[in-house]
Amino acid sequence: MQSLSMPHGTLPLLYTFHFYLFGFIAIGSALLFVTRKSPVAAALWLVNTMFCLAALYVMLDAQFIGAIQVLVYAGAIMVVFLFVIMLLNLGQGEIHDARGTGWKLTAGAVAIAMLAQIFALTKAKTPINLTLPQGFAAKQVADAGAIAPVSGPLFHEYLLAFEVTSMLLLAAVVGAVVLGKQRGEEDAR
Amino acid sequence: MLAEALFFSAVLFTIGVFGVLIRRNAIIVFMCVELMLNAVNLTFVAFAQAYGVAGQVFVFFVMTVAAAEAAVGLAIIIALFRHRQTVNLSNINLLKG
Numbered sequence: 001m002q003s004l005s006m007p008h009g010t011l012p013l014l015y016t017f018h019f020y021l022f023g024f025i026a027i028g029s030a031l032l033f034v035t036r037k038s039p040v041a042a043a044l045w046l047v048n049t050m051f052c053l054a055a056l057y058v059m060l061d062a063q064f065i066g067a068i069q070v071l072v073y074a075g076a077i078m079v080v081f082l083f084v085i086m087l088l089n090l091g092q093g094e095i096h097d098a099r100g101t102g103w104k105l106t107a108g109a110v111a112i113a114m115l116a117q118i119f120a121l122t123k124a125k126t127p128i129n130l131t132l133p134q135g136f137a138a139k140q141v142a143d144a145g146a147i148a149p150v151s152g153p154l155f156h157e158y159l160l161a162f163e164v165t166s167m168l169l170l171a172a173v174v175g176a177v178v179l180g181k182q183r184g185e186e187d188a189r
Numbered sequence: 190m191l192a193e194a195l196f197f198s199a200v201l202f203t204i205g206v207f208g209v210l211i212r213r214n215a216i217i218v219f220m221c222v223e224l225m226l227n228a229v230n231l232t233f234v235a236f237a238q239a240y241g242v243a244g245q246v247f248v249f250f251v252m253t254v255a256a257a258e259a260a261v262g263l264a265i266i267i268a269l270f271r272h273r274q275t276v277n278l279s280n281i282n283l284l285k286g
Binding site for chain 2: 016019020023026027030031033034039042043046049050053056057059060061062064065068069072073076077080081084085087088090097098099103104106107108110111114115118119122126130131132137140149150153154157158161165168169171172173175176177179180
């Protein structure tokens, strides 16, 4: 019964410590990402943020999503970003692209207002009968594995959305090819 | 851990909004949008732990949309760069009139 109340059967103090550790590393990397001048350095700090988020997912009993986060986000999407940065040769001789003081003050005010809004929202009470019992997700992972609780709903309740997603990806690939085509080709034909 | 996860998610989302507002490099603005999507994913996973594992399915969909968005958006940036030789957003003001 002890493993039900404590996630992963670890000491709660150690769990909390690591949760905060990865959370604050993620926030620190995100701040560095926003303030770096060089696009390559910014992209690498964003990759670090994504790794910390993957760790948080694993600690929140979403092991499959954590793996997908590393493979798809940090692995595939960010590599495409880095590839485009290198293709456009933005790495060196970069212009300082931060906006002026007026913009920064406005952005800071907007950020503070948004934070206040989101914190007010998180204080909202949720109906108690919707909440799962403590440790339910960990028990489900222990019983059925990490993938089955995600893939079950994906191929039953959300099957239509899943199929529509394939159409979206197809349209995106066709659109990317059309946009990336060399401009001179139409004139040459 | 729900409250802590929501806290981290809110801060990361706000950093993303801040980055979109203060940067002029189109690629970095685009990466800030990815950061905001990631923050929302963290909220989904935290709520999935408290209200039902099916919430993780939505993270899956958000990642798919992010991949599609990255493909199309980066193609647009490359086309823009080929046309104007810059990705600085203050030099791209065709709609300003």
